[in-house]
Amino acid sequence: AQKVTQAQTEISVVEKEDVTLDCVYETRDTTYYLFWYKQPPSGELVFLIRRNSFDEQNEISGRYSWNFQKSTSSFNFTITASQVVDSAVYFCALSEVIYGQNFVFGPGTRLSVLP
Protein backbone atom coordinates (compact mmCIF):
# COMPACT_ATOMS: atom_id res chain seq x y z
CA ALA A 1 0.00 0.00 0.00
CA GLN A 2 1.03 3.57 -0.54
CA LYS A 3 2.30 5.35 2.49
CA VAL A 4 3.73 8.80 3.17
CA THR A 5 5.51 9.77 6.37
CA GLN A 6 6.27 13.28 7.53
CA ALA A 7 8.07 12.74 10.79
CA GLN A 8 8.09 16.39 11.85
CA THR A 9 4.70 17.27 13.29
CA GLU A 10 5.56 20.88 14.07
CA ILE A 11 8.57 23.08 13.38
CA SER A 12 9.23 26.61 14.60
CA VAL A 13 11.95 28.81 13.13
CA VAL A 14 12.84 32.45 13.30
CA GLU A 15 12.46 34.53 10.18
CA LYS A 16 15.37 34.28 7.71
CA GLU A 17 16.39 30.84 8.93
CA ASP A 18 16.48 27.95 6.46
CA VAL A 19 14.18 25.02 7.19
CA THR A 20 13.86 21.54 5.68
CA LEU A 21 10.65 19.52 5.78
CA ASP A 22 11.11 15.78 5.47
CA CYS A 23 8.98 13.38 3.43
CA VAL A 24 9.54 9.63 3.19
CA TYR A 25 7.32 7.42 1.07
CA GLU A 26 6.64 3.75 0.46
CA THR A 27 5.43 2.31 -2.82
CA ARG A 28 5.69 -0.90 -4.80
CA ASP A 29 5.04 0.91 -8.05
CA THR A 30 7.92 1.81 -10.36
CA THR A 31 6.02 4.79 -11.78
CA TYR A 32 4.64 7.28 -9.34
CA TYR A 33 4.29 10.98 -8.65
CA LEU A 34 5.22 13.02 -5.61
CA PHE A 35 3.68 16.33 -4.66
CA TRP A 36 4.00 19.09 -2.10
CA TYR A 37 1.09 21.28 -1.07
CA LYS A 38 0.91 24.25 1.28
CA GLN A 39 -2.18 24.89 3.42
CA PRO A 40 -2.18 28.35 5.03
CA PRO A 41 -4.63 29.18 7.83
CA SER A 42 -7.24 30.18 5.22
CA GLY A 43 -7.62 26.48 4.40
CA GLU A 44 -6.97 26.29 0.68
CA LEU A 45 -4.42 23.72 -0.44
CA VAL A 46 -1.88 25.39 -2.71
CA PHE A 47 0.05 23.25 -5.18
CA LEU A 48 3.83 23.68 -4.98
CA ILE A 49 5.44 20.92 -7.03
CA ARG A 50 4.87 17.63 -8.85
CA ARG A 51 7.70 15.24 -9.57
CA ASN A 52 7.61 11.91 -11.38
CA SER A 53 9.63 8.92 -10.28
CA PHE A 54 11.94 9.00 -13.30
CA ASP A 55 13.07 12.56 -12.74
CA GLU A 56 15.54 12.72 -9.86
CA GLN A 57 16.83 16.18 -10.62
CA ASN A 58 16.57 18.56 -7.74
CA GLU A 59 14.45 21.61 -8.34
CA ILE A 60 14.71 25.19 -7.19
CA SER A 61 11.98 27.78 -7.41
CA GLY A 62 12.89 31.04 -5.75
CA ARG A 63 13.36 30.36 -2.04
CA TYR A 64 11.97 26.83 -2.40
CA SER A 65 14.00 23.76 -3.31
CA TRP A 66 13.26 20.06 -3.42
CA ASN A 67 15.62 17.11 -3.01
CA PHE A 68 14.31 13.83 -4.48
CA GLN A 69 16.32 10.71 -3.62
CA LYS A 70 14.90 7.40 -4.81
CA SER A 71 17.61 5.46 -2.97
CA THR A 72 16.19 6.63 0.36
CA SER A 73 12.58 7.11 -0.84
CA SER A 74 12.66 10.71 0.25
CA PHE A 75 11.38 13.94 -1.24
CA ASN A 76 12.46 16.73 1.09
CA PHE A 77 11.49 20.38 0.83
CA THR A 78 13.73 23.26 1.88
CA ILE A 79 12.69 26.87 2.37
CA THR A 80 15.62 29.27 2.32
CA ALA A 81 15.47 32.54 4.26
CA SER A 82 12.03 31.75 5.67
CA GLN A 83 9.39 34.45 5.99
CA VAL A 84 6.35 34.82 8.22
CA VAL A 85 4.12 34.21 5.19
CA ASP A 86 5.61 30.73 4.93
CA SER A 87 3.76 29.75 8.10
CA ALA A 88 1.38 26.98 7.08
CA VAL A 89 0.83 23.23 7.13
CA TYR A 90 2.79 21.49 4.39
CA PHE A 91 1.64 18.18 2.97
CA CYS A 92 3.65 15.70 0.94
CA ALA A 93 1.56 13.39 -1.25
CA LEU A 94 2.12 10.29 -3.37
CA SER A 95 0.18 8.99 -6.35
CA GLU A 96 0.89 5.60 -7.89
CA VAL A 97 0.17 4.95 -11.56
CA ILE A 98 -0.46 1.21 -11.49
CA TYR A 99 -1.24 -0.03 -8.00
CA GLY A 100 -2.74 3.00 -6.30
CA GLN A 101 -5.93 4.82 -7.00
CA ASN A 102 -5.45 8.27 -5.66
CA PHE A 103 -3.41 10.75 -3.80
CA VAL A 104 -2.20 9.62 -0.42
CA PHE A 105 -1.34 12.57 1.76
CA GLY A 106 1.21 12.50 4.53
CA PRO A 107 0.08 13.72 7.96
CA GLY A 108 1.50 17.19 7.34
CA THR A 109 4.10 19.39 9.02
CA ARG A 110 3.00 22.61 10.68
CA LEU A 111 5.63 25.29 10.11
CA SER A 112 5.62 28.44 12.22
CA VAL A 113 7.96 31.23 11.18
CA LEU A 114 8.37 33.74 13.97
CA PRO A 115 9.26 37.37 13.33
Added chain:
Amino acid sequence: DTEVTQTPKHLVMGMTNKKSLKCEQHMGHRAMYWYKQKAKKPPELMFVYSYEKLSINESVPSRFSPECPNSSLLNLHLHALQPEDSALYLCASSQAGTSGRAGTDTQYFGPGTRLTVL
Protein backbone atom coordinates in the same frame (compact mmCIF):
# COMPACT_ATOMS: atom_id res chain seq x y z
CA ASP B 1 -6.44 30.27 -14.60
CA THR B 2 -6.00 27.63 -11.90
CA GLU B 3 -9.05 28.52 -9.88
CA VAL B 4 -11.53 26.21 -8.27
CA THR B 5 -14.41 27.95 -6.52
CA GLN B 6 -16.59 26.59 -3.75
CA THR B 7 -19.79 27.86 -2.18
CA PRO B 8 -20.70 28.50 0.51
CA LYS B 9 -17.56 29.31 2.49
CA HIS B 10 -19.25 28.49 5.77
CA LEU B 11 -22.33 26.41 6.50
CA VAL B 12 -24.10 25.65 9.75
CA MET B 13 -26.85 23.07 9.62
CA GLY B 14 -28.97 20.99 11.92
CA MET B 15 -29.09 17.22 11.78
CA THR B 16 -32.44 17.21 9.98
CA ASN B 17 -31.52 19.78 7.34
CA LYS B 18 -30.80 19.19 3.67
CA LYS B 19 -28.10 21.34 2.12
CA SER B 20 -25.72 21.26 -0.84
CA LEU B 21 -22.11 22.22 -1.36
CA LYS B 22 -21.10 23.48 -4.78
CA CYS B 23 -17.80 23.41 -6.65
CA GLU B 24 -16.92 24.88 -10.03
CA GLN B 25 -13.83 24.86 -12.24
CA HIS B 26 -13.15 26.26 -15.70
CA MET B 27 -9.78 24.69 -16.41
CA GLY B 28 -11.15 22.04 -18.74
CA HIS B 29 -10.37 19.34 -16.21
CA ARG B 30 -12.30 16.09 -16.52
CA ALA B 31 -11.65 14.72 -13.03
CA MET B 32 -13.16 16.23 -9.89
CA TYR B 33 -12.85 15.24 -6.25
CA TRP B 34 -14.43 15.72 -2.85
CA TYR B 35 -12.27 15.54 0.25
CA LYS B 36 -13.11 15.81 3.93
CA GLN B 37 -10.56 17.33 6.29
CA LYS B 38 -10.82 17.26 10.06
CA ALA B 39 -8.73 19.62 12.19
CA LYS B 40 -5.00 18.81 12.25
CA LYS B 41 -5.45 15.93 9.83
CA PRO B 42 -4.69 15.52 6.12
CA PRO B 43 -7.53 15.56 3.59
CA GLU B 44 -9.37 12.27 3.19
CA LEU B 45 -10.75 11.35 -0.21
CA MET B 46 -14.52 10.88 -0.41
CA PHE B 47 -15.46 10.73 -4.09
CA VAL B 48 -13.83 10.92 -7.52
CA TYR B 49 -15.60 11.77 -10.75
CA SER B 50 -13.90 11.07 -14.04
CA TYR B 51 -15.58 12.27 -17.24
CA GLU B 52 -18.69 13.05 -15.20
CA LYS B 53 -18.98 9.47 -13.96
CA LEU B 54 -18.47 8.44 -10.37
CA SER B 55 -15.31 6.36 -10.42
CA ILE B 56 -14.46 6.12 -6.74
CA ASN B 57 -16.58 6.17 -3.60
CA GLU B 58 -14.41 5.65 -0.55
CA SER B 59 -17.11 3.95 1.52
CA VAL B 60 -18.75 7.24 2.35
CA PRO B 61 -22.10 7.07 4.24
CA SER B 62 -25.18 7.59 2.11
CA ARG B 63 -26.01 10.82 3.91
CA PHE B 64 -23.42 12.31 1.53
CA SER B 65 -24.59 12.22 -2.09
CA PRO B 66 -22.35 13.56 -4.87
CA GLU B 67 -23.52 14.83 -8.21
CA CYS B 68 -21.64 15.96 -11.32
CA PRO B 69 -24.14 17.77 -13.58
CA ASN B 70 -21.48 18.66 -16.16
CA SER B 71 -17.72 18.76 -16.59
CA SER B 72 -17.38 22.06 -14.73
CA LEU B 73 -19.65 21.49 -11.75
CA LEU B 74 -19.58 19.19 -8.76
CA ASN B 75 -22.14 19.14 -5.98
CA LEU B 76 -22.26 17.40 -2.64
CA HIS B 77 -25.75 16.94 -1.24
CA LEU B 78 -26.01 16.62 2.52
CA HIS B 79 -28.88 15.10 4.47
CA ALA B 80 -29.29 13.92 8.05
CA LEU B 81 -25.70 14.65 8.97
CA GLN B 82 -24.17 13.96 12.35
CA PRO B 83 -22.09 16.36 14.48
CA GLU B 84 -18.99 14.30 13.68
CA ASP B 85 -19.42 15.27 10.03
CA SER B 86 -18.36 18.79 10.93
CA ALA B 87 -15.18 19.44 8.92
CA LEU B 88 -13.63 21.37 6.05
CA TYR B 89 -14.90 19.99 2.74
CA LEU B 90 -12.49 20.50 -0.12
CA CYS B 91 -13.15 20.18 -3.82
CA ALA B 92 -10.36 19.60 -6.32
CA SER B 93 -9.99 19.09 -10.04
CA SER B 94 -7.32 17.67 -12.33
CA GLN B 95 -6.70 16.29 -15.77
CA ALA B 96 -8.17 12.82 -16.03
CA GLY B 97 -4.78 11.16 -15.53
CA THR B 98 -1.83 10.23 -17.69
CA SER B 99 -2.86 6.60 -17.49
CA GLY B 100 -6.50 7.42 -18.06
CA ARG B 101 -7.26 7.24 -14.38
CA ALA B 102 -7.99 10.16 -12.16
CA GLY B 103 -5.51 10.79 -9.37
CA THR B 104 -2.10 10.90 -11.00
CA ASP B 105 -2.20 14.47 -12.25
CA THR B 106 -1.86 17.59 -10.20
CA GLN B 107 -5.00 18.38 -8.27
CA TYR B 108 -6.00 22.00 -7.82
CA PHE B 109 -8.03 22.70 -4.74
CA GLY B 110 -10.76 25.14 -3.91
CA PRO B 111 -10.84 27.17 -0.68
CA GLY B 112 -13.21 24.72 0.97
CA THR B 113 -16.51 24.89 2.80
CA ARG B 114 -16.30 24.86 6.58
CA LEU B 115 -19.29 22.81 7.72
CA THR B 116 -20.67 22.75 11.25
CA VAL B 117 -23.42 20.28 12.12
CA LEU B 118 -25.36 21.09 15.28
